[in-house]
Amino acid sequence: MNEFWRLFGLIGLTLVVAWLLSLFPLPADWPSWVAFLRPQWTTLLLIFWIIHFPKCIGVIWSFVVGVIVDVMLGVSLGHHALSFSIIGYMAVELEQRMQLFQLWQQTLSVGLLLTVERLLSLWILGASGQPTPTISYWLAPIVGMLVWPWLRLLLLALCRRVGLL
Numbered sequence: 001m002n003e004f005w006r007l008f009g010l011i012g013l014t015l016v017v018a019w020l021l022s023l024f025p026l027p028a029d030w031p032s033w034v035a036f037l038r039p040q041w042t043t044l045l046l047i048f049w050i051i052h053f054p055k056c057i058g059v060i061w062s063f064v065v066g067v068i069v070d071v072m073l074g075v076s077l078g079h080h081a082l083s084f085s086i087i088g089y090m091a092v093e094l095e096q097r098m099q100l101f102q103l104w105q106q107t108l109s110v111g112l113l114l115t116v117e118r119l120l121s122l123w124i125l126g127a128s129g130q131p132t133p134t135i136s137y138w139l140a141p142i143v144g145m146l147v148w149p150w151l152r153l154l155l156l157a158l159c160r161r162v163g164l165l
Contacts, residue, residue, distance in 0.1 A: 006162050007056060011049055014155065015065065018042045019072060036136040039144040042069055042080075043087060043117050047110055048155050050091040051098050052165075062088025076128055083120035087113055103149055111145035 018041035026035055046065060049057040066081030073080070090113060091098075098106055118141055126132065159165045 003164065007053060007164055010158060010162055010164065011045075011057065014045050014049075014158075015042065018045050019069070022069075023072065033134070033136040033139075036139045037143050038140060039147045040114055040117060040140050043084065043114060044110070044144055044148065044151055045155075046084060046088060047091050047113055048152060050088060051095045052156075052159070054092055054095045058092050059085055059088040076124075079121065079124050079128075082124065083117050086120060087117050090116065103152075106152075107145055107148050110148045111141055114141035114144045117141075 021041050022038065042065060046057070046062050050062075062084040063081050066079075066084035067077065069080040069084070070077050094109065094113075098109055101109060115138075118138065122133070122137070156165065
């Protein structure tokens with residue numbers, strides 16, 4: 001039971017940090033396209049937790065986290081819930097393969113999942129009548145791919161320190 005609370009405490013802590021990184025405003029004097037260089041922190045964390053703890057984290061968790069992100073960002077309810085649920089399902093289906101992948105293969109797979117999440121968000125934006133984002137909209141999956149190896153190392157070290165791995 002103690003391991004259960006350590007796992008969900010660590011997941012909760014990392015999600016709060018990801019939400020803070022997503023919500024903090026950038027300095028006003030920075031160009032507007034710099035905002036698109038932010039990695040998809042919450043999606044990256046969901047992918048990590050699903051790959052490493054698939055019995056505890058899955059599609060339902062992804063949906064709930066998506067609803068929380070929708071409320072925090074003030075977007076139409078279900079926007080992130082739908083895309084996170086689909087990414088969560090894909091990650092659950094791929095988790096056994098992704099654990100066997102070398103780091104570069106895992107990074108490419110994560111990049112593909114991040115791109116699918118962006119495509120789903122673009123589709124939802126189009127369906128809700130929002131304007132089409134600029135080409136810089138597609139920078140976030142690339143930055144997420146570059147961040148993945150370092151984020152994975154950090155989270156694995158945290159898991160080992162807490163005694164989960």
